[in-house]
Amino acid sequence: MASVTLKGNAVTLSGAELKVGDTAPDFCLQNNALEEITLASSAGKSRIIATIPSLDTSVCHLETKRFNEEAAQLSGVAVLVVSTDLPFGQKRWCGAEGVDKVTCLSDHRAASFGQAYGVLISGGPLDRCLARAIFVVGADNKIKHVEYVSEIASHPNYEAALAAVK
Template identity: 50%
Template sequence: MAITFKNKPVSLQGNEVKVGDIAPNFTVLANDLSSITLADSKGKVRLISVVPSLDTEVCDTQTRRFNEDAANISQVEVLTISVDLPFAQNRWCGSNGLENVKTLSDHRDLSFGEAYGVHIKELRLLARAVFVIDSSDRVTYVEYVNEVTNHPDYHAAIEAAKAAK
Protein backbone atom coordinates (compact mmCIF):
# COMPACT_ATOMS: atom_id res chain seq x y z
CA MET A 1 0.00 0.00 0.00
CA ALA A 2 1.35 3.42 -0.95
CA ILE A 3 1.27 6.06 1.78
CA THR A 4 2.69 9.56 1.58
CA PHE A 5 3.50 12.22 4.15
CA LYS A 6 3.43 15.75 2.72
CA ASN A 7 3.36 14.08 -0.73
CA LYS A 8 6.60 12.14 -0.12
CA PRO A 9 6.45 8.33 -0.03
CA VAL A 10 7.00 6.72 3.37
CA SER A 11 7.44 3.10 4.46
CA LEU A 12 4.92 1.45 6.75
CA GLN A 13 6.11 -1.28 9.06
CA GLY A 14 3.93 -4.00 10.48
CA ASN A 15 1.05 -6.05 9.20
CA GLU A 16 -1.74 -4.57 7.09
CA VAL A 17 -5.12 -5.29 8.65
CA LYS A 18 -8.09 -6.12 6.44
CA VAL A 19 -11.85 -6.30 6.91
CA GLY A 20 -12.74 -9.76 8.19
CA ASP A 21 -9.48 -10.25 10.11
CA ILE A 22 -9.48 -10.99 13.81
CA ALA A 23 -8.19 -7.76 15.33
CA PRO A 24 -4.55 -8.10 16.42
CA ASN A 25 -3.80 -7.52 20.08
CA PHE A 26 -1.61 -4.60 21.14
CA THR A 27 -0.34 -2.89 24.28
CA VAL A 28 -0.42 0.90 24.60
CA LEU A 29 -0.31 3.33 27.52
CA ALA A 30 -3.23 5.21 29.04
CA ASN A 31 -2.73 8.77 30.26
CA ASP A 32 -1.98 7.43 33.77
CA LEU A 33 0.79 5.18 32.31
CA SER A 34 -1.20 1.97 32.83
CA SER A 35 -1.02 -0.63 30.06
CA ILE A 36 -4.08 -1.04 27.86
CA THR A 37 -4.69 -3.94 25.46
CA LEU A 38 -7.44 -4.77 22.99
CA ALA A 39 -8.83 -7.21 25.57
CA ASP A 40 -9.54 -4.30 27.94
CA SER A 41 -12.47 -3.32 25.73
CA LYS A 42 -13.61 -6.88 24.89
CA GLY A 43 -17.30 -7.19 24.16
CA LYS A 44 -17.61 -3.62 22.89
CA VAL A 45 -17.54 -2.15 19.42
CA ARG A 46 -14.34 -0.12 19.07
CA LEU A 47 -13.64 2.72 16.68
CA ILE A 48 -9.87 3.18 16.66
CA SER A 49 -8.76 6.54 15.32
CA VAL A 50 -5.04 6.62 14.57
CA VAL A 51 -3.25 9.97 14.33
CA PRO A 52 0.40 11.05 14.04
CA SER A 53 0.16 13.72 16.79
CA LEU A 54 -2.70 15.41 18.63
CA ASP A 55 -0.85 18.72 18.40
CA THR A 56 -1.45 19.07 14.66
CA GLU A 57 -4.51 20.60 13.00
CA VAL A 58 -5.84 17.53 11.17
CA CYS A 59 -5.24 15.21 14.14
CA ASP A 60 -6.94 17.70 16.47
CA THR A 61 -9.94 17.91 14.13
CA GLN A 62 -10.10 14.14 13.70
CA THR A 63 -10.08 13.52 17.44
CA ARG A 64 -12.68 16.22 18.11
CA ARG A 65 -14.91 14.96 15.31
CA PHE A 66 -14.93 11.37 16.56
CA ASN A 67 -15.45 12.65 20.12
CA GLU A 68 -18.58 14.54 19.01
CA ASP A 69 -19.91 11.75 16.79
CA ALA A 70 -19.31 9.09 19.45
CA ALA A 71 -21.67 10.89 21.81
CA ASN A 72 -24.51 9.81 19.49
CA ILE A 73 -23.53 6.12 19.24
CA SER A 74 -24.32 3.82 22.12
CA GLN A 75 -22.07 0.88 22.95
CA VAL A 76 -19.11 2.17 20.91
CA GLU A 77 -15.78 2.94 22.52
CA VAL A 78 -13.61 5.45 20.66
CA LEU A 79 -9.86 5.07 21.09
CA THR A 80 -7.44 7.61 19.63
CA ILE A 81 -3.92 6.23 19.35
CA SER A 82 -0.79 8.27 18.62
CA VAL A 83 2.87 8.21 19.60
CA ASP A 84 2.43 11.36 21.69
CA LEU A 85 3.60 10.88 25.26
CA PRO A 86 0.78 10.08 27.71
CA PHE A 87 1.51 13.36 29.55
CA ALA A 88 0.97 15.37 26.37
CA GLN A 89 -2.22 13.46 25.58
CA ASN A 90 -3.54 14.11 29.08
CA ARG A 91 -2.76 17.83 28.78
CA TRP A 92 -4.40 18.00 25.34
CA CYS A 93 -7.57 16.23 26.50
CA GLY A 94 -7.81 18.37 29.63
CA SER A 95 -7.47 21.62 27.73
CA ASN A 96 -9.98 20.53 25.09
CA GLY A 97 -12.64 19.00 27.34
CA LEU A 98 -13.04 15.76 25.41
CA GLU A 99 -15.12 13.14 27.21
CA ASN A 100 -16.15 10.51 24.65
CA VAL A 101 -12.76 9.40 23.41
CA LYS A 102 -9.81 7.74 25.16
CA THR A 103 -6.35 8.84 24.06
CA LEU A 104 -3.69 6.15 24.18
CA SER A 105 0.04 6.31 23.56
CA ASP A 106 1.99 3.89 21.37
CA HIS A 107 5.22 5.74 22.16
CA ARG A 108 6.82 3.05 24.31
CA ASP A 109 7.20 0.18 21.85
CA LEU A 110 5.00 0.85 18.79
CA SER A 111 3.01 -2.31 19.57
CA PHE A 112 -0.14 -0.95 17.91
CA GLY A 113 1.75 0.53 14.98
CA GLU A 114 3.39 -2.79 14.17
CA ALA A 115 0.26 -4.90 14.78
CA TYR A 116 -1.88 -2.70 12.49
CA GLY A 117 0.73 -1.75 9.91
CA VAL A 118 0.69 1.99 10.59
CA HIS A 119 4.24 2.58 11.92
CA ILE A 120 5.94 5.09 9.60
CA LYS A 121 9.55 3.87 9.64
CA GLU A 122 11.16 7.17 8.58
CA LEU A 123 9.35 9.34 11.14
CA ARG A 124 8.57 7.01 14.08
CA LEU A 125 4.99 8.24 13.85
CA LEU A 126 1.74 6.44 13.13
CA ALA A 127 0.05 6.85 9.76
CA ARG A 128 -3.49 8.21 9.79
CA ALA A 129 -6.00 5.36 9.81
CA VAL A 130 -9.36 4.29 11.20
CA PHE A 131 -10.39 0.79 12.25
CA VAL A 132 -13.74 -0.49 13.49
CA ILE A 133 -13.67 -3.70 15.51
CA ASP A 134 -16.88 -5.45 16.50
CA SER A 135 -17.70 -6.94 19.89
CA SER A 136 -16.32 -10.31 18.73
CA ASP A 137 -12.94 -8.72 17.85
CA ARG A 138 -13.50 -8.95 14.10
CA VAL A 139 -12.36 -6.00 11.97
CA THR A 140 -15.38 -4.57 10.13
CA TYR A 141 -13.91 -1.37 8.70
CA VAL A 142 -10.43 -0.26 7.67
CA GLU A 143 -9.20 3.01 6.21
CA TYR A 144 -5.50 3.71 5.72
CA VAL A 145 -5.48 7.35 4.63
CA ASN A 146 -3.17 7.48 1.59
CA GLU A 147 -1.82 10.98 2.40
CA VAL A 148 -1.12 11.28 6.12
CA THR A 149 -1.98 15.00 6.17
CA ASN A 150 -5.49 14.35 4.78
CA HIS A 151 -8.66 13.67 6.77
CA PRO A 152 -10.21 10.21 6.96
CA ASP A 153 -13.73 9.50 5.72
CA TYR A 154 -15.55 10.41 8.94
CA HIS A 155 -19.01 9.51 7.67
CA ALA A 156 -18.01 6.02 6.50
CA ALA A 157 -16.22 5.26 9.79
CA ILE A 158 -19.17 6.41 11.92
CA GLU A 159 -21.63 4.44 9.80
CA ALA A 160 -19.41 1.34 10.14
CA ALA A 161 -19.29 1.81 13.92
CA LYS A 162 -23.09 2.14 14.06
CA ALA A 163 -23.51 -1.03 11.97
CA ALA A 164 -21.04 -3.13 13.98
CA LYS A 165 -22.42 -5.41 16.66
Template identity: 50%
Template sequence: MATVTLKGNPVALTGNEVNVGDAAPEVTVVATDLSEKKVGGAKGVVQVLISVPSLDTPVCATETRKFNEAVSQIPGVDVTVISMDLPFASKRFCSTEGIENLTCASDFRNKEFGQKYGVLIAEGPLAGILARVIFVVGKDGKVVYKQIVPEITEEPNYDEVLEAVKKANA
Protein backbone atom coordinates in the same frame (compact mmCIF):
# COMPACT_ATOMS: atom_id res chain seq x y z
CA MET B 1 3.07 -3.11 2.71
CA ALA B 2 0.91 -0.05 2.40
CA THR B 3 2.16 3.34 1.31
CA VAL B 4 0.73 6.74 2.17
CA THR B 5 1.92 10.21 1.22
CA LEU B 6 3.21 13.12 3.25
CA LYS B 7 2.63 16.34 1.34
CA GLY B 8 2.56 14.28 -1.87
CA ASN B 9 5.73 12.28 -1.18
CA PRO B 10 5.31 8.48 -0.82
CA VAL B 11 6.04 7.08 2.64
CA ALA B 12 6.13 3.33 3.40
CA LEU B 13 4.45 1.82 6.44
CA THR B 14 5.93 -1.10 8.32
CA GLY B 15 4.58 -3.87 10.50
CA ASN B 16 1.99 -6.60 10.05
CA GLU B 17 -0.75 -5.33 7.76
CA VAL B 18 -4.23 -5.94 9.21
CA ASN B 19 -7.20 -5.94 6.85
CA VAL B 20 -10.98 -6.30 6.95
CA GLY B 21 -11.88 -9.83 8.02
CA ASP B 22 -8.68 -10.32 10.02
CA ALA B 23 -8.69 -10.84 13.77
CA ALA B 24 -7.71 -7.55 15.40
CA PRO B 25 -4.51 -8.20 17.37
CA GLU B 26 -4.82 -7.47 21.08
CA VAL B 27 -2.17 -4.95 22.08
CA THR B 28 -1.43 -2.75 25.08
CA VAL B 29 -1.29 1.03 24.87
CA VAL B 30 -0.77 3.59 27.63
CA ALA B 31 -3.64 5.85 28.73
CA THR B 32 -3.22 9.46 29.86
CA ASP B 33 -3.07 8.38 33.52
CA LEU B 34 -0.20 5.97 32.67
CA SER B 35 -2.45 2.93 33.11
CA GLU B 36 -2.36 0.25 30.45
CA LYS B 37 -5.31 -0.32 28.13
CA LYS B 38 -5.77 -3.38 25.97
CA VAL B 39 -7.26 -2.69 22.55
CA GLY B 40 -8.16 -5.13 19.79
CA GLY B 41 -9.28 -8.69 20.32
CA ALA B 42 -12.83 -9.71 21.15
CA LYS B 43 -14.23 -7.35 23.80
CA GLY B 44 -17.96 -7.84 23.31
CA VAL B 45 -18.26 -4.19 22.23
CA VAL B 46 -17.46 -2.42 18.99
CA GLN B 47 -14.04 -0.80 19.13
CA VAL B 48 -12.87 2.09 17.02
CA LEU B 49 -9.09 2.31 16.90
CA ILE B 50 -7.95 5.64 15.49
CA SER B 51 -4.27 5.94 14.71
CA VAL B 52 -2.91 9.50 14.34
CA PRO B 53 0.60 10.98 13.99
CA SER B 54 0.32 13.49 16.89
CA LEU B 55 -2.43 15.26 18.82
CA ASP B 56 -0.16 18.29 18.68
CA THR B 57 -0.97 18.94 15.01
CA PRO B 58 -4.05 20.77 13.70
CA VAL B 59 -5.41 17.86 11.62
CA CYS B 60 -5.06 15.29 14.42
CA ALA B 61 -6.58 17.69 16.94
CA THR B 62 -9.55 18.37 14.64
CA GLU B 63 -10.01 14.65 13.95
CA THR B 64 -10.00 13.81 17.65
CA ARG B 65 -12.50 16.60 18.47
CA LYS B 66 -14.83 15.47 15.66
CA PHE B 67 -14.75 11.81 16.74
CA ASN B 68 -15.22 12.83 20.39
CA GLU B 69 -18.40 14.65 19.40
CA ALA B 70 -19.66 11.98 16.99
CA VAL B 71 -19.20 9.00 19.31
CA SER B 72 -21.16 10.69 22.07
CA GLN B 73 -24.20 9.92 19.86
CA ILE B 74 -23.40 6.18 19.63
CA PRO B 75 -23.70 4.37 22.97
CA GLY B 76 -21.72 1.26 23.81
CA VAL B 77 -18.73 1.87 21.53
CA ASP B 78 -15.15 1.94 22.83
CA VAL B 79 -13.11 4.54 20.94
CA THR B 80 -9.37 4.95 21.35
CA VAL B 81 -7.20 7.53 19.60
CA ILE B 82 -3.65 6.19 19.51
CA SER B 83 -0.50 8.21 18.83
CA MET B 84 3.14 8.21 19.87
CA ASP B 85 2.53 11.31 22.01
CA LEU B 86 3.58 10.96 25.61
CA PRO B 87 0.64 10.36 27.97
CA PHE B 88 1.33 13.72 29.70
CA ALA B 89 0.88 15.61 26.42
CA SER B 90 -2.25 13.59 25.57
CA LYS B 91 -3.70 14.32 29.01
CA ARG B 92 -3.11 18.06 28.58
CA PHE B 93 -4.71 17.94 25.11
CA CYS B 94 -7.80 16.08 26.39
CA SER B 95 -8.16 18.47 29.31
CA THR B 96 -7.76 21.59 27.16
CA GLU B 97 -10.08 20.32 24.40
CA GLY B 98 -12.75 18.73 26.63
CA ILE B 99 -12.23 15.24 25.21
CA GLU B 100 -14.42 13.00 27.39
CA ASN B 101 -16.14 10.49 25.08
CA LEU B 102 -13.07 8.59 23.94
CA THR B 103 -9.68 7.50 25.26
CA CYS B 104 -6.43 9.03 24.08
CA ALA B 105 -3.60 6.55 24.41
CA SER B 106 0.06 6.24 23.48
CA ASP B 107 2.01 3.51 21.71
CA PHE B 108 5.32 5.03 22.83
CA ARG B 109 6.49 2.14 25.05
CA ASN B 110 6.66 -0.75 22.63
CA LYS B 111 5.27 0.54 19.31
CA GLU B 112 3.18 -2.63 19.57
CA PHE B 113 0.07 -1.13 17.99
CA GLY B 114 2.07 0.37 15.11
CA GLN B 115 3.86 -2.92 14.42
CA LYS B 116 0.96 -5.35 14.86
CA TYR B 117 -1.45 -3.22 12.79
CA GLY B 118 1.06 -2.18 10.12
CA VAL B 119 0.59 1.56 10.63
CA LEU B 120 4.10 2.55 11.76
CA ILE B 121 5.72 5.05 9.42
CA ALA B 122 8.97 3.45 8.23
CA GLU B 123 10.76 6.36 6.56
CA GLY B 124 10.98 10.08 6.03
CA PRO B 125 10.61 12.92 8.53
CA LEU B 126 7.78 11.15 10.43
CA ALA B 127 9.57 7.78 10.72
CA GLY B 128 8.68 6.07 13.98
CA ILE B 129 5.23 7.55 14.47
CA LEU B 130 1.81 6.33 13.38
CA ALA B 131 0.02 6.96 10.11
CA ARG B 132 -3.59 8.20 9.98
CA VAL B 133 -5.59 4.94 9.90
CA ILE B 134 -8.92 3.91 11.40
CA PHE B 135 -10.02 0.39 12.26
CA VAL B 136 -13.52 -0.61 13.35
CA VAL B 137 -13.42 -3.88 15.26
CA GLY B 138 -16.61 -5.88 15.71
CA LYS B 139 -17.77 -7.32 19.01
CA ASP B 140 -16.19 -10.65 17.98
CA GLY B 141 -12.73 -9.09 17.53
CA LYS B 142 -12.71 -9.12 13.73
CA VAL B 143 -11.84 -6.00 11.72
CA VAL B 144 -15.02 -4.93 9.92
CA TYR B 145 -13.73 -1.65 8.47
CA LYS B 146 -10.36 -0.07 7.72
CA GLN B 147 -9.57 3.36 6.34
CA ILE B 148 -6.01 4.31 5.50
CA VAL B 149 -6.04 8.06 4.91
CA PRO B 150 -3.88 8.29 1.77
CA GLU B 151 -2.42 11.73 2.54
CA ILE B 152 -1.21 12.03 6.14
CA THR B 153 -2.00 15.76 6.28
CA GLU B 154 -5.70 15.25 5.41
CA GLU B 155 -8.69 14.31 7.57
CA PRO B 156 -10.42 10.93 7.21
CA ASN B 157 -13.86 10.31 5.75
CA TYR B 158 -15.83 10.62 9.00
CA ASP B 159 -19.20 9.65 7.51
CA GLU B 160 -17.81 6.35 6.21
CA VAL B 161 -16.29 5.50 9.61
CA LEU B 162 -19.45 6.38 11.53
CA GLU B 163 -21.60 4.35 9.12
CA ALA B 164 -19.31 1.33 9.70
CA VAL B 165 -19.54 1.85 13.48
CA LYS B 166 -23.34 2.01 13.42
CA LYS B 167 -23.55 -1.09 11.22
CA ALA B 168 -21.15 -3.05 13.48
CA ASN B 169 -23.07 -1.93 16.57
CA ALA B 170 -26.51 -2.85 15.22
Protein backbone atom coordinates in the same frame (compact mmCIF):
# COMPACT_ATOMS: atom_id res chain seq x y z
CA MET C 1 1.65 -2.82 3.23
CA ALA C 2 -0.52 0.26 2.68
CA SER C 3 0.71 3.03 0.40
CA VAL C 4 0.57 6.50 1.95
CA THR C 5 2.12 9.90 1.39
CA LEU C 6 2.93 12.98 3.44
CA LYS C 7 2.36 16.12 1.37
CA GLY C 8 2.83 14.06 -1.77
CA ASN C 9 6.02 12.27 -0.68
CA ALA C 10 5.95 8.49 -0.24
CA VAL C 11 6.07 7.26 3.36
CA THR C 12 7.29 3.80 4.37
CA LEU C 13 5.11 1.91 6.84
CA SER C 14 6.18 -1.08 8.93
CA GLY C 15 3.93 -4.05 9.57
CA ALA C 16 1.31 -5.90 7.58
CA GLU C 17 -1.74 -4.16 6.18
CA LEU C 18 -4.91 -5.30 7.93
CA LYS C 19 -8.05 -6.11 5.95
CA VAL C 20 -11.76 -6.36 6.64
CA GLY C 21 -12.45 -9.77 8.19
CA ASP C 22 -9.06 -10.04 9.91
CA THR C 23 -8.96 -10.54 13.66
CA ALA C 24 -7.76 -7.32 15.26
CA PRO C 25 -4.33 -7.81 16.81
CA ASP C 26 -4.18 -7.46 20.59
CA PHE C 27 -2.21 -4.54 21.92
CA CYS C 28 -0.87 -3.03 25.12
CA LEU C 29 -0.94 0.77 25.21
CA GLN C 30 -0.81 3.39 27.96
CA ASN C 31 -3.69 5.69 28.79
CA ASN C 32 -3.39 9.17 30.31
CA ALA C 33 -3.15 7.67 33.82
CA LEU C 34 -0.22 5.46 32.69
CA GLU C 35 -2.41 2.35 32.96
CA GLU C 36 -2.02 -0.47 30.45
CA ILE C 37 -4.95 -0.82 28.08
CA THR C 38 -5.45 -3.84 25.81
CA LEU C 39 -8.01 -4.76 23.18
CA ALA C 40 -9.75 -6.82 25.89
CA SER C 41 -10.18 -3.66 27.99
CA SER C 42 -13.13 -2.81 25.73
CA ALA C 43 -14.43 -6.38 25.35
CA GLY C 44 -18.08 -6.64 24.39
CA LYS C 45 -18.08 -3.30 22.59
CA SER C 46 -17.51 -2.26 19.03
CA ARG C 47 -14.51 0.04 18.69
CA ILE C 48 -13.40 2.81 16.42
CA ILE C 49 -9.62 2.92 16.58
CA ALA C 50 -8.18 6.05 15.00
CA THR C 51 -4.41 6.28 14.59
CA ILE C 52 -2.81 9.69 14.20
CA PRO C 53 0.73 11.10 14.01
CA SER C 54 0.30 13.60 16.90
CA LEU C 55 -2.45 15.46 18.73
CA ASP C 56 -0.37 18.61 18.29
CA THR C 57 -0.96 18.80 14.53
CA SER C 58 -3.96 20.55 13.02
CA VAL C 59 -5.61 17.60 11.25
CA CYS C 60 -5.08 15.24 14.21
CA HIS C 61 -6.48 17.92 16.53
CA LEU C 62 -9.61 18.32 14.42
CA GLU C 63 -10.03 14.58 13.88
CA THR C 64 -9.87 13.81 17.58
CA LYS C 65 -12.32 16.62 18.39
CA ARG C 66 -14.70 15.28 15.71
CA PHE C 67 -14.56 11.74 17.08
CA ASN C 68 -15.09 13.11 20.59
CA GLU C 69 -18.31 14.78 19.38
CA GLU C 70 -19.43 11.64 17.53
CA ALA C 71 -18.62 9.39 20.51
CA ALA C 72 -21.23 11.21 22.60
CA GLN C 73 -23.89 9.84 20.21
CA LEU C 74 -22.60 6.25 20.06
CA SER C 75 -23.93 3.68 22.50
CA GLY C 76 -21.87 0.55 23.18
CA VAL C 77 -18.92 1.85 21.17
CA ALA C 78 -15.44 2.63 22.47
CA VAL C 79 -13.57 5.28 20.50
CA LEU C 80 -9.80 5.00 20.87
CA VAL C 81 -7.31 7.51 19.46
CA VAL C 82 -3.77 6.12 19.29
CA SER C 83 -0.56 8.09 18.73
CA THR C 84 3.04 7.95 19.87
CA ASP C 85 2.56 11.15 21.88
CA LEU C 86 3.56 10.72 25.52
CA PRO C 87 0.63 10.05 27.88
CA PHE C 88 1.43 13.29 29.74
CA GLY C 89 1.02 15.30 26.54
CA GLN C 90 -2.19 13.46 25.67
CA LYS C 91 -3.59 14.23 29.13
CA ARG C 92 -2.66 17.90 28.83
CA TRP C 93 -4.18 18.17 25.35
CA CYS C 94 -7.42 16.36 26.30
CA GLY C 95 -7.84 18.59 29.37
CA ALA C 96 -7.21 21.79 27.44
CA GLU C 97 -9.61 20.75 24.65
CA GLY C 98 -12.36 19.25 26.82
CA VAL C 99 -11.98 15.86 25.13
CA ASP C 100 -13.54 13.26 27.43
CA LYS C 101 -15.61 10.93 25.23
CA VAL C 102 -12.70 9.26 23.45
CA THR C 103 -9.79 7.45 25.05
CA CYS C 104 -6.37 8.66 23.95
CA LEU C 105 -3.74 5.93 24.10
CA SER C 106 0.02 6.05 23.63
CA ASP C 107 2.18 3.61 21.67
CA HIS C 108 5.37 5.45 22.68
CA ARG C 109 7.09 2.59 24.51
CA ALA C 110 7.66 -0.03 21.84
CA ALA C 111 5.57 1.11 18.87
CA SER C 112 4.23 -2.47 18.85
CA PHE C 113 0.68 -1.34 18.09
CA GLY C 114 1.93 0.58 15.06
CA GLN C 115 3.79 -2.48 13.83
CA ALA C 116 0.84 -4.85 14.43
CA TYR C 117 -1.65 -2.57 12.68
CA GLY C 118 0.68 -1.63 9.81
CA VAL C 119 0.75 2.10 10.60
CA LEU C 120 4.25 2.61 12.04
CA ILE C 121 6.12 5.17 9.96
CA SER C 122 9.73 4.14 9.23
CA GLY C 123 12.08 6.96 8.29
CA GLY C 124 11.52 10.54 7.23
CA PRO C 125 10.32 13.46 9.34
CA LEU C 126 7.60 11.41 11.07
CA ASP C 127 9.82 8.41 11.90
CA ARG C 128 8.20 6.30 14.69
CA CYS C 129 4.93 8.23 14.48
CA LEU C 130 1.75 6.48 13.37
CA ALA C 131 0.13 7.04 9.99
CA ARG C 132 -3.46 8.22 9.89
CA ALA C 133 -5.83 5.25 9.72
CA ILE C 134 -9.22 4.10 10.98
CA PHE C 135 -10.06 0.58 12.13
CA VAL C 136 -13.60 -0.39 13.10
CA VAL C 137 -13.45 -3.52 15.22
CA GLY C 138 -16.59 -5.41 16.19
CA ALA C 139 -17.36 -6.88 19.60
CA ASP C 140 -16.15 -10.18 18.09
CA ASN C 141 -12.70 -8.58 17.49
CA LYS C 142 -13.15 -8.84 13.71
CA ILE C 143 -12.23 -5.83 11.61
CA LYS C 144 -15.41 -4.43 10.00
CA HIS C 145 -13.87 -1.40 8.26
CA VAL C 146 -10.34 -0.20 7.61
CA GLU C 147 -9.02 2.96 6.02
CA TYR C 148 -5.34 3.73 5.64
CA VAL C 149 -5.66 7.42 4.74
CA SER C 150 -3.65 7.77 1.53
CA GLU C 151 -2.42 11.29 2.37
CA ILE C 152 -1.41 11.58 6.03
CA ALA C 153 -2.21 15.32 6.04
CA SER C 154 -5.84 14.61 4.99
CA HIS C 155 -8.88 13.73 7.08
CA PRO C 156 -10.26 10.18 7.12
CA ASN C 157 -13.70 9.28 5.80
CA TYR C 158 -15.62 9.86 9.03
CA GLU C 159 -18.97 8.83 7.54
CA ALA C 160 -17.68 5.43 6.40
CA ALA C 161 -16.23 4.68 9.84
CA LEU C 162 -19.39 5.76 11.63
CA ALA C 163 -21.59 3.75 9.25
CA ALA C 164 -19.46 0.64 9.85
CA VAL C 165 -19.88 0.83 13.62
CA LYS C 166 -23.70 1.18 13.54
